[in-house]
Amino acid sequence: MRNALGLMLMSVVAAATIAGTWLLTAAPHRHSAKAESVAAAPPTSPAPTRSAARVDAPEFTGSISDPQAAATPAQPKPACANPDALGLSRVVEVDTSGGPGFGFEHFKQFDFLADKEVVLTFDDGPWPGNTPAVLKALADECTKAVFFSIGKHASYHPEILKAVAAAGHTIGTHTWSHVNLNAKKMTEQLAKDEIEKGNSAVKLALGTAPAPFFRFPELQHSPTAMAYLGTRNIAMFSADLDSFDFRAKNADQIVTTVMSKLDKQGKGIILMHDFQKHTAEALPALLRRLKEGGYKIVLMRAKTPMQTLAEYDEAMLKEMKLPVAATRPVSSVIQTVAR
Numbered sequence: 001m002r003n004a005l006g007l008m009l010m011s012v013v014a015a016a017t018i019a020g021t022w023l024l025t026a027a028p029h030r031h032s033a034k035a036e037s038v039a040a041a042p043p044t045s046p047a048p049t050r051s052a053a054r055v056d057a058p059e060f061t062g063s064i065s066d067p068q069a070a071a072t073p074a075q076p077k078p079a080c081a082n083p084d085a086l087g088l089s090r091v092v093e094v095d096t097s098g099g100p101g102f103g104f105e106h107f108k109q110f111d112f113l114a115d116k117e118v119v120l121t122f123d124d125g126p127w128p129g130n131t132p133a134v135l136k137a138l139a140d141e142c143t144k145a146v147f148f149s150i151g152k153h154a155s156y157h158p159e160i161l162k163a164v165a166a167a168g169h170t171i172g173t174h175t176w177s178h179v180n181l182n183a184k185k186m187t188e189q190l191a192k193d194e195i196e197k198g199n200s201a202v203k204l205a206l207g208t209a210p211a212p213f214f215r216f217p218e219l220q221h222s223p224t225a226m227a228y229l230g231t232r233n234i235a236m237f238s239a240d241l242d243s244f245d246f247r248a249k250n251a252d253q254i255v256t257t258v259m260s261k262l263d264k265q266g267k268g269i270i271l272m273h274d275f276q277k278h279t280a281e282a283l284p285a286l287l288r289r290l291k292e293g294g295y296k297i298v299l300m301r302a303k304t305p306m307q308t309l310a311e312y313d314e315a316m317l318k319e320m321k322l323p324v325a326a327t328r329p330v331s332s333v334i335q336t337v338a339r
């Protein structure tokens, strides 16, 4: 049994590694991709149904109170152990009704950050080694971020995604398998499946619904998928500032890129990848530089959790189902019969 289980685990790890490698090697160059998506969906013109369907802005609060802490006063959160930490300046709550878009690379409607304010976002996790390292760097600086998880990766490493949630970060979704939803051969149904499978997989991995926050793989904004997300009341996240960490040669390069762009722009939603080793390595120094530069971290949260679709929850439950033996109590599988 152990050998069989070992083999199974190895094949899962191998599959995960292949998937990860595929992500790195098969992803088209982002610059050329971006030009296409701009042509398909001009940044200043929202998707057809969105402009008609919604005119109300998301609600933001400046409160840094933690509803969970308020609900359980007997267990206050431990104070930050680092007196010089970057910390968290404020928490904003997003009303995702109608699917508002954020990040000036593609969405210009909601300019909610003050000068020197920064939102940290991380895509493509959870991933062993790199995601825990990102979590540690954030914890060391007592600060919070938004993570856009790939459904497949969440299904491989639910325990890492749970650790992200337990640390108080916001978790959004990033499709099931990181396909380009704006590709020519992509159909409306396939795009819906990718989005909803990702949503349900992340929910299953977490054991609770994520935030209704979504980021398009490679920032490839398909107009029809945008319209669909609007009907699903899921907010869309582009970025104000791309770290291009996935092509950085080392950690230093990421720190330099982010800080020089930030010093020019003054604020913004920063796009990074907890999937990337160099990003995990860069984060402690980057967070220090943000602190030294007088930047303040803002955490985006959702007003209400994501409503996943029951049909996809059921389908993903079957697809992600653990071996039957794992769901049985130990005593029903193995018992001491002699000492």
Ligand SMILES: [Zn+2]
Residues within 6 Å of the ligand: 123, 124, 174, 178, 216, 217, 218
């Ligand atoms: Zn991605």
